[in-house]
Amino acid sequence: MQYTNTQDQVRILGISGSLRKASFSTAILRTLARKAAPLMLIDVMTLEEIPFYNEDLDRSPGSSAIARLKRSVVESDGVLIATPEYNHGIPGVLKNALDWTSRPAFQSCFRNKPVSIISSSLAFTGGVRAQYQLRETLIAMHAQLVMGPEVVIGGVHTKFADSEYNDETGLSFIMESLERLRVEALVRRTSMVAY
Incomplete structure (x- = not known):
């Protein structure tokens, strides 16, 4: 399915699973935003502003940071999550944010939302274990995972120059994945208009 007119533009929320100021995950998302x-x-x-999940706090009016996160997911056509791998899994900060957005139960703002994942690590494995763990969580939230070859970036620290992701082969592969996300987002938008 090919899309060529100005209505083909989609708005994607890119969520970084790392809080580090010089985070590779955040830098990858910023590079992709430009490309x-x-x-x-x-x-x-x-x-950074997302508090620890506490069901006692999960009521109106609630945290403005949580409201902003949920609104950003709802208003996007799709979501792109970039995460490092910590101890064979996803960082606690990312799981925490997903726990907030999974509420209320079975009514997550991620429900039927097209989502793509990029995982990375200093090791050659590229965060594959974090990717699988993240997929499990997103499936439980009824997100629509975009199918295709998984994007994993091994030896991520060797693929940057001046805070810019500069692996041309890897970038080409990622852009193909982003195109699949864009197409899924457009299909979902079209189906929503039809109803």
């Missing part, structure tokens, strides 16, 4: 424009507008979000 993917104008067909994809990627709004990069970090999770």
Whole structure:
């Protein structure tokens, strides 16, 4: 399915699973935001302001940071999550944010939302275990995982120059994945209009 007119532009929320100031995950998202424009507008979000999940706090009016995160997911056409791997899994800060957005139960703002994942690590494995763990969580939240070859970036620290992801082969592969996300987002938008 090919899309060529100006209505092909999609708004993607890019969520970084790392809080580090010089985070590779955040830098990858920022590189992609520049490369993917104008067909994809990627709004990069970090999770510094998200409090620990506490069901006692999960009621109106609630945290403004949580409200902003949920609104950003709802208003996006799709979500792109970039995460490092910590101890064979996803960082606690990312799981925490997903726990907030999974509520209320069975009514998550991620429900039926197209989502793509990029995982990375200093090791050659590229965060594959984090990717699988993240997929499990997103499936439980009824997100629509975009199918295709998984994007994993091994030896991520060797693929940057001046805070810019500069692995051309890897970038080409990632852009193909982003195109699949864009198409899924457009299909979902079209189906929603039909109803």
